[in-house]
Amino acid sequence: MKGYSRFILLKLLTFLLIFSSGITAAEVKKASKGQVTLVYVEWSSEIASTNVVKTILEELGYKVEMLSVSAAAMWQAVASGDADAHVAAWLPSTHAHYFEAVKDKVEDLGANLEGTKIGLVVPAYVTINSIEELNANVDKFQGKIIGIDPGAGLMSKTETVIKEYHLDKFKLIEGSGATMAAALKEAIRTQQWIVVTGWTPHWKFSRWQLKYLEDPKKIYGDEEYIGTIVRKGLREDMPEVYHFLDNFYWTTADMEKVMIWNEEPNTTPEENAKRWVNENRDKVAKWLSFNK
CATH class of the missing domain: 3.40.190.100 (Glycine betaine-binding periplasmic protein; domain 2)
Known part of the structure; x- marks a missing residue:
């Protein structure tokens, strides 16, 4: 639970910063459509995908908070409602034990990338x-x-x-x-x-x-997918966010391009996510093609 404690501490620090600056919660909310909290683990794949999601949500007018936590804390944060979503569910095998523990407390939106x-x-x-x-x-x-x-x-x-x-x-x-x-x-x-x-x-x-290396006993399982997990109630609270996350789906080639850019010197994951979004407007448009 070390990662989850870190998550709670970051939330508290955010509140204290707002309080000490004299900005009210109402003023923060008014400045955007609302705040979306995304949790992720600092794996190269999830750094790439979470930053792309963050970029698009910010373009839609939301304030987005990205919090890096452990895998267990990532699942628990969405299950408890302290975070809105993560796009890092390795299923059906790798994260099976995490999903089984919270499956009644989250909503599984299915694959956002297949072939893992x-x-x-x-x-x-x-x-x-x-x-x-x-x-x-x-x-x-x-x-x-x-x-x-x-x-x-x-x-x-x-x-x-x-x-x-x-x-x-x-x-x-x-x-x-x-x-x-x-x-x-x-x-x-x-x-x-x-x-x-x-x-x-x-x-x-x-x-x-x-x-x-070949795995004759199939302990690592066969081909998997990366899925999107959201908190209960997100559809009612933030339908636009919900439908975008439900539509979000890209390929291994898309993700690998961003990951390779992230390994280049003098760049940041945020900059590279914006670059990918700008170069793939047709794909982004499909993700946003829902009835608001």
């Missing part, structure tokens, strides 16, 4: 092709599987993989998407063997030659 995948990833020069071959090569991998943040569904799946494939000599290293990518970059630079927790879409597949 999770698993263990190695550079193409690594000469094994299956998770079953890891134990025979534990020394080459220095006994490590490089992971991401501990609250991620991908990490819990990988813990199950370690158990089911009897990878007892391997240690799952916690970190973040950024530290995982940095470790992968360094290993490839020196042509060392490395195995990381990976997912698609991700910019690393455009930058390097990589491959997923």
Whole structure:
């Protein structure tokens, strides 16, 4: 619940800033159509999608607050009504346990991107092709599987993989998407063997030659999708926001383009989201084509 406590603290700080500046809540609301709170996890895919959604909502006249939290806190914040939505539900497998815990308290708007995948990833020069071959090569991998943040569904799946494939000599290293990518970059630079927790879409597949290790036991599941989850009552409170989020749907190529831009120097995710929106007005128009 560490991420959720951080979320509540940020909400309190926002209130104190408004109070100390002498601006009333009514004046804040009057300045826009209202405030929309989006929660997300700092994975490259969700940074891309949440910033695109934020850009479009701001163009519609809403004040948008983006809060970075853990995966568990992201789901809980929408379920409790403290946040309006997230566009980062990896289903039906990766986030299944989060969804099951709150499914009666949220509304699932379905997929916003299809064709995702999770698993263990190695550079193409690594000469094994299956998770079953890891134990025979534990020394080459220095006994490590490089992971991401501990609250991620991908990490819990990988813990199950370690158990089911009897990878007892391997240690799952916690970190973040950024530290995982940095470790992968360094290993490839020196042509060392490395195995990381990976997912698609991700910019690393455009930058390097990589491959997923086969998962004969299907613990990581088959192809997944990323879905949109909103709080109960959003449709009645903010119908325009609700219908846009219900229509929001893009492709892996769309998302990967924004993720690659985000890796370029001297840019920000917000700037790149605006760039993508400006270059894809036809797609955005379809998302906004509903009866208001």
